[in-house]
Amino acid sequence: MTTDRAIIETAGLTKVFGANGNAVHALRGIDLTVARGEFVALVGPSGSGKSTLMAIIGCLDSPTAGTYAIDGVPVQGLSGAALARIRNEKIGFVFQSYNLLPKASVLRNVELPLLYAGISRKERRRRALELLEKVGIPEKANVLPAQLSGGQRQRTAIARALANTPALLLADEPTGALDSKTGEEVLALFQELNRQGNTVVLVTHDPHIASLAQRKVELRDGLVVDPEQKAA
Amino acid sequence: MFSGAFRERLFGAWVEIRENLGRSTLQTLGVILGVASVLGGFSISDSQRKRSDERWVKLGGMDRLNVQPSGAIKDNQPTALQNANLGLRHEDAEEGNALDTQVTSGVSQQKNARARVRSAYADQDRQITGIAGDYMALNGYAIERGRTLTAEDFENGRPVAILGAEAASTFFPTGEIVGQTIRLGDIPVTVVGTFSEKVFRFRENQKNQFWWRNRVIAVPSTLVARRMNGDKWQRVDRVVFRIRDLNVMEKFGDGLSSLLLGNHRQQEDFRIDDIAARIRKRRSQGDVYNVIFMLSGILSLIGGGMVNVNIQMATLKERVREVGVKMAIGASGREIFKGFMIEALLLTGFGAAAGLVGGVLFSKTITSFLQIPLFMQPASFLWAFALAAGFGFLFALYPAWKASRLSPMEALRYE
Numbered sequence: 001m002t003t004d005r006a007i008i009e010t011a012g013l014t015k016v017f018g019a020n021g022n023a024v025h026a027l028r029g030i031d032l033t034v035a036r037g038e039f040v041a042l043v044g045p046s047g048s049g050k051s052t053l054m055a056i057i058g059c060l061d062s063p064t065a066g067t068y069a070i071d072g073v074p075v076q077g078l079s080g081a082a083l084a085r086i087r088n089e090k091i092g093f094v095f096q097s098y099n100l101l102p103k104a105s106v107l108r109n110v111e112l113p114l115l116y117a118g119i120s121r122k123e124r125r126r127r128a129l130e131l132l133e134k135v136g137i138p139e140k141a142n143v144l145p146a147q148l149s150g151g152q153r154q155r156t157a158i159a160r161a162l163a164n165t166p167a168l169l170l171a172d173e174p175t176g177a178l179d180s181k182t183g184e185e186v187l188a189l190f191q192e193l194n195r196q197g198n199t200v201v202l203v204t205h206d207p208h209i210a211s212l213a214q215r216k217v218e219l220r221d222g223l224v225v226d227p228e229q230k231a232a
Numbered sequence: 233m234f235s236g237a238f239r240e241r242l243f244g245a246w247v248e249i250r251e252n253l254g255r256s257t258l259q260t261l262g263v264i265l266g267v268a269s270v271l272g273g274f275s276i277s278d279s280q281r282k283r284s285d286e287r288w289v290k291l292g293g294m295d296r297l298n299v300q301p302s303g304a305i306k307d308n309q310p311t312a313l314q315n316a317n318l319g320l321r322h323e324d325a326e327e328g329n330a331l332d333t334q335v336t337s338g339v340s341q342q343k344n345a346r347a348r349v350r351s352a353y354a355d356q357d358r359q360i361t362g363i364a365g366d367y368m369a370l371n372g373y374a375i376e377r378g379r380t381l382t383a384e385d386f387e388n389g390r391p392v393a394i395l396g397a398e399a400a401s402t403f404f405p406t407g408e409i410v411g412q413t414i415r416l417g418d419i420p421v422t423v424v425g426t427f428s429e430k431v432f433r434f435r436e437n438q439k440n441q442f443w444w445r446n447r448v449i450a451v452p453s454t455l456v457a458r459r460m461n462g463d464k465w466q467r468v469d470r471v472v473f474r475i476r477d478l479n480v481m482e483k484f485g486d487g488l489s490s491l492l493l494g495n496h497r498q499q500e501d502f503r504i505d506d507i508a509a510r511i512r513k514r515r516s517q518g519d520v521y522n523v524i525f526m527l528s529g530i531l532s533l534i535g536g537g538m539v540n541v542n543i544q545m546a547t548l549k550e551r552v553r554e555v556g557v558k559m560a561i562g563a564s565g566r567e568i569f570k571g572f573m574i575e576a577l578l579l580t581g582f583g584a585a586a587g588l589v590g591g592v593l594f595s596k597t598i599t600s601f602l603q604i605p606l607f608m609q610p611a612s613f614l615w616a617f618a619l620a621a622g623f624g625f626l627f628a629l630y631p632a633w634k635a636s637r638l639s640p641m642e643a644l645r646y647e
Contacts, residue, residue: 060560060641081564087640088562099557099644103247115240116562160561 005072007168007199008034008057013066015052015222026052028222029066034201036167039194041213042203049222051172054203058091058170059083071167088116092161096173098153100145106132106156107141113163131159135189151182158189162198169193171202175209187212238574245575249582252547259543260583262536263624266529267587267616272594273525274612279599281515282607287434288507295478296370297485298505299324299471299492320502322466324495325365328473328488335484338366338474343453345461347417351403358399360416360449362456370474371445378410378425381452389454391421397429398446414449419459421451481506526615533619536583537627544576544631555635556643565636572632573625580624584617591616 013030016023026049034040044050055061056068059075068075071090075083092113093099100109110128119127132138135155137148145153154174161169171190175183187209194200202213210216218225249256288294301320322341329339343362348355364386367373375394385392393414400409404423412423427450430442457466473488475481485506492502548555555568563571592608599606 055641058560060644061639081566084559084562084564084567084640087560093560095644099553099560101554101557103251104244112558112563113561115237116564116567118237121239164562 005036006033006069007036007038007071008032008068008201009070010057010068011066013053013056013063013068015049015056015061016064026222027056027063030219030222030224032217032224034168034199036199037194037197039191039200039212039214040202041210041216042201042219043205043207043210043216044219045205048219050203050219052222053219054170054172054201057168057201058093059087084116088113089164090167092158092163092166092169094154094157094161094169094171094174096176098145098150098157098177100153100156100160102145105142105144106137106148109145109156110159110163113160117164127163128159131162132156134162135159149182150178151185154178154182154186155189158186158193162193167199169198169200171200173204174202175204175206183209241571241574242578244571245578248575249579255543255547256579256582259540259579260586262532262539263580263583263620264536264587264590266533266536266623267584267620268590268594269532270526270529270616270619271588271591271608271612272598273529274522274615275591275595275606275608276598276602277521277525278609278612279595279604279607280602283604294507295475295481296507297473297475297481297488298507299328299473299488300503300505301467301469301501302503319467320469320471320492321495322364322468324492324502325468325471327491327495328471329365331487331491332484335475335477335480336473337476338370340365340367340370340472340474341453341468342367342470342472343456343461343467344469345417345456347460348415349403349449350415351412353405354403356402358447358449360451360456360460362453362460363450364453364468366474367450370472372430373427373445373448373450376426376428378423380425381450385424386452386454389452389458391419391455391459392424392451393421394425394427394450395423396427396446396448396450398443399449400426416449416451417460419455421455482509526619529616529619530623533623537623540576540579540624540627541630544572544628545634548631548635551635552638552643552646555638556640556646559638559640560644568638569632569636572635573628576628576632577621577624580620580628583624584620587620588613588616 010030010032013027013032014025015027016025018024030053032053042050042054052061056063057070059070062075070086073086073090075086078086087093101112104112107125107128110131111124114124114127129138129141132141135158137152137155137159140148140152140156145156148156169190174190175186178186190200190202191212200213202209204210285294299320325339325341329336341364343364345360345362346357347360349358349360363381368380373396376397378394381392381394384390393416395403395409395414403414404412409423409426413420414423415421427446427448430445432441433439434441453468456462473484475484485504489504492504493500496502558568558571559565595608596606
C-alpha cells in the first residue's frame with residue numbers, strides 16, 4: 001500500500017441530468033484530489049451539486065464526462081457488480097437519516113457489508129462486535145435500530161461504514177438529524193477516526209462543521225470555488 | 233456459500249415474512265389453494281380408483297391371466313388342421329407355469345362336467361368343477377370343515393368332493409356333511425370337506441355377488457377326466473395363471489401366447505384374457521379426471537402467482553430505500569435478486585406445506601363423505617409440491633429482477 005496515493009482523483013467531472021432543451025448541468029467540470037488521511041468538508045448551498053458529486057464519489061452514480069479514480073482504481077465503464085464491489089470494499093457511507101435496516105439487529109446491520117464481502121460468519125461477528133466497541137455502543141449489539149437514540153443509530157451506521165476498513169468514509173450531513181450535543185459527539189468520533197488514519201469526506205452545509213475539517217471544498221453551480229483545492 | 237450467505241439470506245427472508253405476517257399469509261393463499269386442489273383432486277381420484285381396484289381384486293383378482301379354449305373356426309368349415317387340434321391341455325398349464333417361475337405364483341386348472349347330483353335330500357342338475365393346481369388358492373376358497381384334496385386324490389382321481397356353502401346346505405341341510413356320500417351322475421363320491429361361505433357385497437343390504445361361488449362342487453380334475461367327461465389328451469376348460477407383478481403381465485402374456493401357438497400348431501384356438509389390461513384401460517379413462525384436477529390446481533397457482541406479483545411489486549415500492557441502502561453498502565444487483573427470490577420461494581414453501589395439509593384434510597373430508605377409504609400416493613404430494621415450486625419460482629422472477637435493476641442512487645433518494 002502506498003501512503004501517498006490519492007484516495008479521490010477526479011478530472012473534468014461533468015454530470016448532466018435530462019437532455020437537450022431542459023438539461024440540467026449539475027457538475028460542470030470538477031477537478032478534485034483528496035489524499036489519504038485527509039478530512040475534507042464538501043460545502044455549498046443546496047443545488048450547488050454537492051450531492052451529485054457525493055453520489056459520483058460514492059460510486060452510486062456515474063458522471064456524464066470526466067474521469068474518476070478511487071484509491072487508484074478508475075471507475076469509468078465498470079459494471080454494476082464491479083461498482084457494488086468497490087462500494088463494498090472501498091467506501092463507507094454514513095447518511096443523514098442513518099439508513100439502517102429496521103428489521104435487523106444492530107449487530108446484523110454492521111455485519112451486512114462483511115456478508116456481501118464474503119467474510120465467514122465467525123469473523124463477521126468478531127469484527128462487528130469490535131466495531132461496535134470502537135464506536136462506543138457494544139452493549140446495543142442485539143437491539144433493533146428503533147430502540148436506539150439518534151446518536152446511537154448514527155454510531156451504528158458509522159460502525160457499518162467502517163466494516164470493510166474502507167479507503168474512504170463518505171458522510172452526507174451525518175449530524176443533520178441530531179441535536180447539537182449529540183452532533184458534536186458524532187463529529188468528535190469522525191475526528192477520532194480521521195486521527196486513526198481514515199480518510200473522511202463530509203458533505204455539509206453547516207460552516208461550523210466544515211470548520212472542523214482540515215480542508216474545505218466549496219461548490220457553487222457545479223464548480224469548485226475554493227482556491228485551496230489547487231494547493232492540496 | 234462458505235460464508236453462510238445463504239443462511240443469512242434465508243434468515244433475512246424469514247424476518248421479512250414474520251414482520252409482515254398478514255401480507256405474507258395473503259401471498260401464500262394462492263399457493264395453498266393450488267396445492268390443496270392438486271393434492272386433494274389426485275388423492276380423491278386415487279382413492280376412488282383404489283376402491284374400485286379393490287373390488288376387482290375381491291371379485292376375482294387383477295393379477296390373473298385367464299386362458300380358455302375358443303373355436304379356431306371363424307367361418308365356413310374347419311380345416312383338417314383345425315379339426316386335428318387338441319385344444320387347451322394339461323401340458324399347456326404346466327409348460328406355461330414353467331415359462332418363468334419368477335413371474336407366476338400359481339396356476340389353476342379347471343375341467344368341468346355337468347351331472348345329475350343326488351343326495352338323500354336333493355336331486356339337481358349341477359356343474360361339477362374338476363380342479364387342479366392352485367385352484368382353491370386362486371379362487372379364494374378356504375376349507376371350513378373336513379379336509380382339502382390331497383396329492384393322492386389328484387393323482388388317483390379319487391371319488392372325493394368338497395362342497396361350497398350353498399351346495400352343502402342344499403344337499404345336506406341337516407346333520408354331519410363330511411363323510412357323507414353324494415352321487416355325481418353314476419359315481420358315488422365321498423364328501424371330504426366344505427368351503428367357507430364366500431360373500432361379497434358392494435354395499436350393505438345388497439345381493440351377495442359371490443352367491444354362485446358357493447354352488448361349487450369341487451372334485452379332482454382327474455376324476456372328471458377319467459370317469460365323467462374326459463379324453464386321453466387331458467383337455468381342460470380353463471387355465472388361470474397368477475402373476476406376481478402386474479407390470480410384467482403383458483410380457484408374460486406374449487410369451488404364453490407364443491408357447492401355446494407352438495403347442496397348438498399355430499392355431500389360435502385359445503383366448504388369453506388379461507384382466508389387468510382391462511383395468512389399465514379403465515384407469516386411463518380415469519386419467520382425464522387427474523388432468524382436470526391438475527389444471528384447476530394450476531389455474532389457482534397462476535391466479536395466486538399473479539396476486540403475488542402484484543403484492544411483491546407493491547411492497548417493492550416500500551422497500552426501494554432498503555434496496556438502495558443494501559446496494560450502497562455493497563450488495564450487487566444479483567445479491568438483491570437472490571434475496572427477493574429466496575423470500576418468495578420461502579413463502580411458496582410455507583404455502584405449499586400448508587396446502588399439503590389442506591389437501592390431506594380436504595381429501596379426508598370428501599372420501600369420508602363418499603364412504604371410501606382414503607388412499608394417497610407420494611407422487612401426488614410430489615406433483616402438488618413441484619407445481620407450486622415451479623409457479624412460485626416463475627412468478628418470483630419479475631419482482632426480484634425489477635428490484636435488482638434499481639439504480640442505487642435513485643433507490644436511496646426514494647421517499
